[in-house]
Amino acid sequence: MNLENFLLAVRAKRPLVHHLTNWVTIYDCAQVVKSLGASPVMAHAAEEADAMTSLAGALVLNIGTLTTDLIASMKRAIGAARQRRLPVILDVCGAGATGFRDQMSAALLDTGGVTIIKGNASEIARVAGLSVATKGVDAGQVAADLVAVAKALAQARDAVVVVTGEQDIVASADTVYRVANGHPLMAQVVGTGCMATSVIGTFVAATPEAPALAAAAGLAAYEIAAELAVAKAPTPMAFKLALLDGLHALTPADVASRHRVTVVAQ
Amino acid sequence: MNLENFLLAVRAKRPLVHHLTNWVTIYDCAQVVKSLGASPVMAHAAEEADAMTSLAGALVLNIGTLTTDLIASMKRAIGAARQRRLPVILDVCGAGATGFRDQMSAALLDTGGVTIIKGNASEIARVAGLSVATKGVDAGQVAADLVAVAKALAQARDAVVVVTGEQDIVASADTVYRVANGHPLMAQVVGTGCMATSVIGTFVAATPEAPALAAAAGLAAYEIAAELAVAKAPTPMAFKLALLDGLHALTPADVASRHRVTVVAQ
Amino acid sequence: MNLENFLLAVRAKRPLVHHLTNWVTIYDCAQVVKSLGASPVMAHAAEEADAMTSLAGALVLNIGTLTTDLIASMKRAIGAARQRRLPVILDVCGAGATGFRDQMSAALLDTGGVTIIKGNASEIARVAGLSVATKGVDAGQVAADLVAVAKALAQARDAVVVVTGEQDIVASADTVYRVANGHPLMAQVVGTGCMATSVIGTFVAATPEAPALAAAAGLAAYEIAAELAVAKAPTPMAFKLALLDGLHALTPADVASRHRVTVVAQ
Numbered sequence: 001m002n003l004e005n006f007l008l009a010v011r012a013k014r015p016l017v018h019h020l021t022n023w024v025t026i027y028d029c030a031q032v033v034k035s036l037g038a039s040p041v042m043a044h045a046a047e048e049a050d051a052m053t054s055l056a057g058a059l060v061l062n063i064g065t066l067t068t069d070l071i072a073s074m075k076r077a078i079g080a081a082r083q084r085r086l087p088v089i090l091d092v093c094g095a096g097a098t099g100f101r102d103q104m105s106a107a108l109l110d111t112g113g114v115t116i117i118k119g120n121a122s123e124i125a126r127v128a129g130l131s132v133a134t135k136g137v138d139a140g141q142v143a144a145d146l147v148a149v150a151k152a153l154a155q156a157r158d159a160v161v162v163v164t165g166e167q168d169i170v171a172s173a174d175t176v177y178r179v180a181n182g183h184p185l186m187a188q189v190v191g192t193g194c195m196a197t198s199v200i201g202t203f204v205a206a207t208p209e210a211p212a213l214a215a216a217a218g219l220a221a222y223e224i225a226a227e228l229a230v231a232k233a234p235t236p237m238a239f240k241l242a243l244l245d246g247l248h249a250l251t252p253a254d255v256a257s258r259h260r261v262t263v264v265a266q
Numbered sequence: 267m268n269l270e271n272f273l274l275a276v277r278a279k280r281p282l283v284h285h286l287t288n289w290v291t292i293y294d295c296a297q298v299v300k301s302l303g304a305s306p307v308m309a310h311a312a313e314e315a316d317a318m319t320s321l322a323g324a325l326v327l328n329i330g331t332l333t334t335d336l337i338a339s340m341k342r343a344i345g346a347a348r349q350r351r352l353p354v355i356l357d358v359c360g361a362g363a364t365g366f367r368d369q370m371s372a373a374l375l376d377t378g379g380v381t382i383i384k385g386n387a388s389e390i391a392r393v394a395g396l397s398v399a400t401k402g403v404d405a406g407q408v409a410a411d412l413v414a415v416a417k418a419l420a421q422a423r424d425a426v427v428v429v430t431g432e433q434d435i436v437a438s439a440d441t442v443y444r445v446a447n448g449h450p451l452m453a454q455v456v457g458t459g460c461m462a463t464s465v466i467g468t469f470v471a472a473t474p475e476a477p478a479l480a481a482a483a484g485l486a487a488y489e490i491a492a493e494l495a496v497a498k499a500p501t502p503m504a505f506k507l508a509l510l511d512g513l514h515a516l517t518p519a520d521v522a523s524r525h526r527v528t529v530v531a532q
Numbered sequence: 533m534n535l536e537n538f539l540l541a542v543r544a545k546r547p548l549v550h551h552l553t554n555w556v557t558i559y560d561c562a563q564v565v566k567s568l569g570a571s572p573v574m575a576h577a578a579e580e581a582d583a584m585t586s587l588a589g590a591l592v593l594n595i596g597t598l599t600t601d602l603i604a605s606m607k608r609a610i611g612a613a614r615q616r617r618l619p620v621i622l623d624v625c626g627a628g629a630t631g632f633r634d635q636m637s638a639a640l641l642d643t644g645g646v647t648i649i650k651g652n653a654s655e656i657a658r659v660a661g662l663s664v665a666t667k668g669v670d671a672g673q674v675a676a677d678l679v680a681v682a683k684a685l686a687q688a689r690d691a692v693v694v695v696t697g698e699q700d701i702v703a704s705a706d707t708v709y710r711v712a713n714g715h716p717l718m719a720q721v722v723g724t725g726c727m728a729t730s731v732i733g734t735f736v737a738a739t740p741e742a743p744a745l746a747a748a749a750g751l752a753a754y755e756i757a758a759e760l761a762v763a764k765a766p767t768p769m770a771f772k773l774a775l776l777d778g779l780h781a782l783t784p785a786d787v788a789s790r791h792r793v794t795v796v797a798q
Contacts (some may be wrong), residue, residue, distance in 0.1 A: 024292050024308050026556050030722045035768065040722065042556050043626070045599045051630035067311045094309070098317035188514065190296040190306065235511035236301065245767035248720065290558050290574050333577045360575070364583035454780065456562040456572065501777035502567060 003259050004252035006203050006217035011037045015057030015205035017198065020044045020074050022064025022093065025191035028244075029060070032195040032222075035247040038202045049076035057205030059086055060198055061114075063104060064093040071104050078113040087115040087204045087211055091197040095119060096126035109157055115211055116204065117153065118162040118197050121146055128153040147176055147264060160212045162219070164196055169264075170216040177216040180260035181223035188236040192243075196222055199247075220259040225250050227258065269525050270518035272469050272483035277303045281323030281471035283464065286310050286340050288330025288359065291457035294510075295326070298461040298488075301513040304468045315342035323471030325352055326464055327380075329370060330359040337370050344379040353381040353470045353477055357463040361385060362392030375423055381477055382470065383419065384428040384463050387412055394419040413442055413530060426478045428485070430462060435530075436482040443482040446526035447489035454502040458509075462488055465513075486525040491516050493524065535791050536784035538735050538749035543569040547589030547737035549730065552576050552606050554596025554625065557723035560776075561592070564727040564754075567779040570734045581608035589737030591618055592730055593646075595636060596625040603636050610645040619647040619736045619743055623729040627651060628658035641689055647743055648736065649685065650694040650729050653678055660685040679708055679796060692744045696728060700751050701796075704744040711748055712792035713755035720768040724775075728754055731779075752791040757782050759790065 017033045019026070019042045026042055033040035043052045046069070053059050059081045061074050081088045092105045105127055108114060117127060128149050150161040150171035163169040168179040186192040196219060203218030204211050228250075229242035283299045285292070285308040292308055299306035309318045312335070319325055325347045327340050347354045358371045371393055374380060383393060394415050416427040416437035429435040434445040452458040462485060469484030470477050494516075495508035549565045551558070551574040558574055565572035575584045578601070585591055591613045593606050613620045624637045637659055640646060649659060660681050682693040682703035695701040700711040718724040728751060735750030736743050760782075761774035 022308075023289050023555050024296050027293065027559065027722060030556050031769070034720060034722050041626070041629070042554075043597055043630075045597075045632060047600065048630035048632040051632065055629060065309055065311075068313065094307070097307070097321060098309075098314035100311060100314040100317065188300060190293060190300050236514055237297070237507045237510045241507070241769045241773070244769045248768055288574075289555050290562050293559065331575055331577075334579070360573070363573070363587060364575075364580035366577060366580040366583065454566060456559060456566050502780055503563070503773045503776045507773070 001213065001261060003217040003220055003261060004255040006207055006214050007221050007250065007252055007255050009206040010202055013057070013206045014038050015202060016041060016055055017058050017060060017201045017205050018043070018053050018056035018077070019060045019198065020070060020077055021060065021062040021194065024064060025194040028191040028195050029198040031244055032198050032247065033202050035244045036199065036202050038205070040198070044070055044073050046073045046076055049073045050080040053077045053080035053086065054084060056086060058201045058208070059088045060201035061088065061108065062091040062093050062194055062197060063101060064194065066101065066104055071107065074108060075111060078108065078111050082113040087208050088113055089116040089118060089197055089201045089204065090114045091194060092117060092119040092123045092127050093194065095123040102126060114157065114159050116160045116162060116200060116215055117157060118164070118200060120164050120193065124153065124161060124163045125149055147171065151176055160215060162200065162215055164193060168219050170212050170219070172212040175212060176264045177212065178262050178264045179216055179219045179223065181220050181227060181258065183226050183230045185230050185234070185236060185239050186226055189240045216261050220261050221250060221255050222247065224254055224258045228254070267479065267527060269483040269486055269527060270521040272473055272480050273487050273516065273518055273521050275472040276468055279323070279472045280304050281468060282307060282321055283324050283326060283467045283471050284309070284319050284322035284343070285326045285328070285464065286336060286343055287326065287328040287460065290330060291460040294457040294461050295464040297510055298464050298513065299468050301510045302465065302468050304471070306464070310336055310339050312339045312342055315339045316346040319343045319346035319352065320350055322352060324467045324474070325354045326467035327354065327374065328357040328359050328460055328463060329367060330460065332367065332370055337373065340374060341377060344374065344377050348379040353474050354379055355382040355384060355463055355467045355470065356380045357460060358383060358385040358389045358393050359460065361389040368392060380423065380425055382426045382428060382466060382481055383423060384430070384466060386430050386459065390419065390427060390429045391415055413437065417442055426481060428466065428481055430459060434485050436478050436485070438478040441478060442530045443478065444528050444530045445482050445485045445489065447486050447493060447524070449492050449496045451496050451500070451502060451505050452492055455506045482527050486527050487516060487521050488513065490520055490524045494520070533745065533793060535749040535752055535793060536787040538739055538746050539753050539782065539784055539787050541738040542734055545589070545738045546570050547734060548573060548587055549590050549592060549733045549737055550575070550585050550588035550609070551592045551730065552602060552609055553592065553594040553726065556596060557726040560723040560727050561730040563776055564730050564779065565734050567776045568731065568734050570737070572730070576602055576605050578605045578608055581605045582612040585609045585612035585618065586616060588618060590733045591620045592733035593620065593640065594623040594625050594726055594729060595633060596726065598633065598636055603639065606640060607643060610640065610643050614645040619740050620645055621648040621650060621729055621733045621736065622646045623726060624649060624651040624655045624659050625726065627655040634658060646689065646691050648692045648694060648732060648747055649689060650696070650732060652696050652725065656685065656693060656695045657681055679703065683708055692747060694732065694747055694751070696725060702744050702748040702751070707744060708796045709744065709748040710794050710796045711751045711755065713752050713759060713790070715758050715762045717762055717766070717768060717771050718758055721772045748793050752793050753782060753787050754779065756786055756790045760786070
């Protein structure tokens with residue numbers, strides 16, 4: 001699949017990745033984009049949602065600390081992205097935890113302007129209309145076959161669906177990829193999920209013509225950097241630092257030789 | 267006092283700790299909960315204050331970057347916590363610096379739903395109605411006998427009062443603990459006070475039937491991790507990293523052998 | 533120029549530096565002030581803008597994640613600073629990216645209460661009324677002679693103008709300094725620009741009678757710490773940690789022996 005080409009595209013194009021995201025991990029989302037060699041911007045005023053989005057190569061949305069004002073700005077940004085055919089990546093962070101969060105996720109998806117829906121298993125199951133128990137923003141239990149859920153949601157929403165977990169699923173209407181890279185230590189660090197979304201946004205900004213494979217390549221690159229970082233720094237915060245610096249130093253050869261991305265269904 | 271049992275309870279129960287906190291240290295508050303093996307959530311929309319609080323084992327409030335909207339959400343969250351008899355920990359960050367901050371602290375306390383009031387000496391003195399000079403969010407000078415102030419405030423507000431400092435005081439109406447762990451380097455790192463509040467929230471979520479002793483045990487665990495971290499990393503930012511990773515690695519034996527928690531008044 | 537005296541003044545006076553800043557780098561802005569031995573405070577409620585500003589030695593404003601509410605609070609804070617003759621440092625972060633940002637920058641400058649205007653080349657050019665292409669919050673291309681632009685803006689706005697870049701320019705109506713310290717790795721770390729503004733605020737708070745030279749001294753100290761940090765930690769995140777800890781440890785002799793501050797025009 002030559003996934004290393006997606007990393008090369010990020011570094012060659014250095015896209016601007018615009019974010020309306022949460023206040024917990026906003027710094028890490030910005031830094032992970034910069035560590036990839038691209039350029040982050042974060043701004044949430046409704047008055048500049050159109051103009052700032054129009055400058056970008058992709059729009060990353062994350063509802064982790066949503067408010068009604070923030071959702072209104074996100075809708076305006078989605079409108080601007082749509083006009084310019086920019087990819088929009090929505091992290092449905094915490095979906096299933098509250099009815100408000102579910103309604104706001106649905107409202108953003110109902111715009112029809114979301115290119116990639118990303119969440120953990122319980123969040124995606126909830127967005128897909130299944131009944132799940134979500135524990136805050138961490139993954140709950142999901143019994144259903146995730147691949148089938150992801151694929152059905154991809155078809156229903158005409159979007160790529162990314163389900164992160166021990167193995168990640170990237171599903172479009174016609175192809176499903178599995179990404180088997182990564183390390184359990186990522187779950188001990190706040191923000192690794194949000195950073196994954198920003199990584200996907202950066203890769204899709206650089207290669208918007210292949211959003212599913214770009215998302216899979218981005219996840220693989222990020223999780224390969226995590227594997228390499230664990231070897232250097234096996235405690236959570238030292239690992240986080242090494243992960244960000246490892247992304248900065250990641251080589252195409254690392255991606256080519258270590259990725260575990262496979263096609264699981266056609 | 268078998269304080270190690272409180273750490274074991276945190277790790278066994280892995281409680282969800284909900285936060286409405288400030289935008290400066292919000293990441294660190296989330297990570298310190300995760301480093302303890304528990305699960306943080308941060309959300310501040312009024313529309314989901316009830317629902318998110320209802321999922322949690324404790325509610326942590328911090329007025330560091332308060333606004334009227336945030337205080338309104340906090341009141342709704344307190345209401346939900348009260349209905350479910352969840353412990354509520356309020357960090358009166360910056361109390362005494364402005365009249366607005368004092369009014370808002372009082373409004374939150376006047377709900378009657380705060381279980382633990384936490385601040386440094388000047389903040390607690392101000393909340394107790396004494397006249398003090400606060401310098402921003404750092405501790406000012408307090409002449410009065412802190413133990414007496416804390417105990418009186420505990421009685422007046424029917425709450426546990428935690429006063430952090432070189433030695434911490436944890437006062438309920440009938441018992442006062444002193445925690446003599448910690449290290450001066452903590453004062454050189456932004457967020458160590460806010461993280462202490464989240465640690466207390468995590469410990470009290472795991473052992474809500476003994477809030478004062480759980481708070482003292484949490485402070486001791488956190489400050490023992492700080493003592494161990496200073497030995498490895500004596501500069502502020504390296505220390506902060508080592509502190510968070512040290513909490514992740516802290517053993518019950520560390521707590522049992524190193525804690526300096528004593529009863530100072532009955 | 534005895535620039536080490538400005539560092540000594542910061543450490544002797546330990547000023548309180550109040551911030552209304554962005555949500556991305558708010559922690560780093562606070563920590564960099566603390567690492568210098570001073571005291572940061574961040575608060576943005578309009579209700580306490582006057583009171584909190586009145587406690588401070590300087591006011592730092594940064595429009596990175598501006599909203600209309602935040603700008604309104606900034607105006608109130610500027611008013612309070614003006615009454616007390618406190619220096620006000622405005623980081624015109626992202627100026628040129630959107631019309632909204634340009635209008636809000638102008639509105640803040642039109643108060644007449646800004647002492648120091650700080651930005652990168654493209655931001656300052658835009659604030660000066662030149663037509664430039666800004667790419668989000670990173671520097672765009674500027675053809676004009678920066679020294680002339682900065683000096684003209686300083687005269688037009690009766691302020692000190694700081695233009696950061698490979699070499700920094702600090703221009704007042706009658707003197708222009710160049711600061712040639714620093715390292716390219718700073719550009720790989722989100723927040724180094726915002727932290728520079730907080731450093732300037734801290735130095736100007738300690739020596740308000742010489743804002744231009746204090747700004748130059750602050751930039752030099754910060755960038756000398758960066759040079760020393762790169763030698764210890766040449767990857768972006770490790771470097772950031774070493775930079776903050778290096779500021780904490782920076783000696784007057786480091787400043788005296790390593791600064792590359794020169795007068796470029798009278």
